[in-house]
Amino acid sequence: MPTTQHISIDTDRCIGSGQCALTAPRTFTQDDDGFSALVPQPAGAPADPLAREAARACPVQAITVSED
Incomplete structure (x- = not known):
């Protein structure tokens, strides 16, 4: 069973x-105001291995990634 990623x-x-967005462009983008937003993913899309790295790269720790 594939891992489900919650961001x-x-x-x-x-x-x-x-x-x-620079670290994990498949998962993150910036909205019209320049703030972080999630890229829509199709149902059942595989977890992005770079999402955790993107969370670590956030200078204010605004991103949480969990998996089940």
Whole structure:
């Protein structure tokens, strides 16, 4: 069974540095205001191995990644 990845972005904490989008562009983008947003994924899409690295790259730790 494939791993399900849950990603949350604390929009109150995000400062729009763009490190997440640079690190994991398949998963993260920036919205019209320059803040972090998730790229829509099709149902059953595989977990992005770079998502955890993107969370670590966030200068304000606004991203949480969990898997089950």
